[in-house]
Amino acid sequence: MKTVLITGANKSIGFETARQLLQQGYYVYLGCRDIQKGQEAVNQLQSEGLNNVESINIDVNSKQSVKAAREVLGQKTKVLDVLINNAGILGPVPQTSLEADTDAIKQVFDTNFFGVIETTQAFIDLLKESAEPRIVNVTSGLGSLTLHSDPSWKYYAVKAAAYVSSKAALNAYTIITAYDLRDTAFKVNAVDPGYTATDFNNHSGPGSVQDAAARVVKAAVLGADGPTGHFFSDDNNPETGISPW
Incomplete structure (x- = not known):
């Protein structure tokens, strides 16, 4: 049975991602x-009959917390097949650059x-024990520098100095991680779950958590012939599912 660790997984997209992966046998x-x-x-989840699940603090x-979580997980399993870096915050708004x-x-x-x-580096040893390791970094379509430079983009006016910059940096880290693991079985990708109705945005998004989680899950269960180093975004580009960096 394949194993997956999802950060920020007790609610919203992370929780629904857990549900869908449990339904797929993880x-x-x-x-x-x-x-x-x-x-x-x-x-x-267990009340729904999905029993192969437990929480990790x-x-x-916190470096200490991440290190402690690695030690706890290492006592439970010697192999981690999927790491989904889902935890994220918006920060106080507005966030003008000046x-x-x-x-x-x-x-x-x-x-x-x-x-x-911190999390990726802490758990990389367990991931390397997997025959088909996957790292999914949950990003945002707002992390695309190309689209933020295009006045015709539907979210062009949504500028947030802290959040946008952090997601752009995360995208860059994803590219570099995929490159560093290029000659291995790893698949490392960034996924934009779309503008989803969650507590994160006071439920202002039009998308459902079910659809958002499905996008994350799709990257988590990629086969051996799947891509790596991609920025998946059905929201930014529904035709190809790939967003420009």
């Missing part, structure tokens, strides 16, 4: 900052960028 570790909420999420903003507080920007980067790096 053993899911719900990475949660609040262990009580994590257990509540586990209880909900991990705060991606007025955004740098401490707030650093906080967003700590979660959206540095947290991903």
Whole structure:
């Protein structure tokens, strides 16, 4: 049975991603900052008959927490097949480039960028034990620098100095990680789940968590002939499913 760790998995897209992977036969570790909420999420999934799930306490903003989570997971399994870096925050808004507080920007980067790096590096040894390891970095269509330079883009006016910059940085890290693992069985991709109705945006998005999670799951279960180093986004490009960087 393949194993997957999902950060920020006790609610919204992360939780639905866990549900869908459980339905596909994966053993899911719900990475949660609040262990009580994590257990509540586990209880909900198990009440649906999805029993191959347990919570792992991990705060991606804390090196100690990430290290501790790695030690705990290492006692449960010697192989991790999929890592989904889903945890993310928006930060306080508005975020204009000339007025955004740098401490707030650093906080967003700590979660959206540095947290991903810390987590990926901590669990890479377990991933290397998998025959078909997958890393999925949950990004945003707003991380596309190409589209942000196009006045005709539907989200052109949605500029947020902290969030957009953090996701653009995450995209760059994804490209570099895919390159560093190019001669292996790894598939490393960034996935834009789309503008989804969640607590993250006060449920203003038009998309469903089911559709958003399905996009993440698609990258998590890629076969051996699947792509690596791609920026998947049905929202930005529904025809190809690929977004420009």
